[in-house]
Amino acid sequence: MNRFQNKVAVITGGGSGIGLATARRLLDEGACVVISGRRKERLRKAAENMPADRLLVFPADVSVREDCDALIAAAIERFGRLDTLVNAAxxxxxxxxxxxxxxxxxxxxGADLSSVFYTTRAALPHLRAVKGSIVNIGSVSSLGGGWSHAGYNAVKAAVANLTRSIACDEGKNGVRANTVCPGLTVTEMVDAIMDDDALLEKAWERIPLRRAAQADEVASAVAYLASDEAAIVTGVTLPVDGGQTCTDGGPEWGK
Incomplete structure (x- = not known):
């Protein structure tokens, strides 16, 4: 598929995990991509097998407003437009x-919420110009509480509601905003869980498909919401969680 031919995407957290998987997916579908992250060496390694003519690597700390402004400005300077913003940091x-x-x-x-606020605010004028799209990476924690993640749950819930607010305010400008809410996903963020058989057994009790998602599976959902195939879809919080949120309770991994 070439759903993103001649389109430009900025992806924060693009050096690893879901952000990196999304960058690869959009590049495969024809996009020009800007990947951002705090760790320069990780970004460099991520870029090694990517097409240099359609890629910009821009180290930034997206919890800092000035870095977010500079990131979007660099994308426009390099590629001349911005069609999609993916906040995966x-x-x-x-x-x-x-x-x-x-x-x-x-x-x-700062990392999970202010980054979305700052980067989206900087990107909006350019997204309005092309009736572009925003996809924010939330979590199953965006949709309900859980044990031993008080701060994370609160912040990820705020990401989902900020996204809804952007969808309401920017619909008249043709800009769409949606949240992808992954459950347990095989990334560095959950390495400790993936190595703990007891915690995994608790997880499987709450996940009907009884497995974790792969980062590229989450990237598929991001690509759909960012594409013109989802032209009428805005303001949604899409669980990508193996069915976890359709059960009668949240994650008990820390209980």
């Missing part, structure tokens, strides 16, 4: 409310 935060320090709270808030 983020971090996990394990802990109850009492366990969570002020420092960890602000770090998670």
């Amino acid at each position: 983020g971090m996990n935060l394990v802990g109850t409310l009492e366990d969570t320090t002020d420092e960890d709270w602000h770090k998670c808030l």
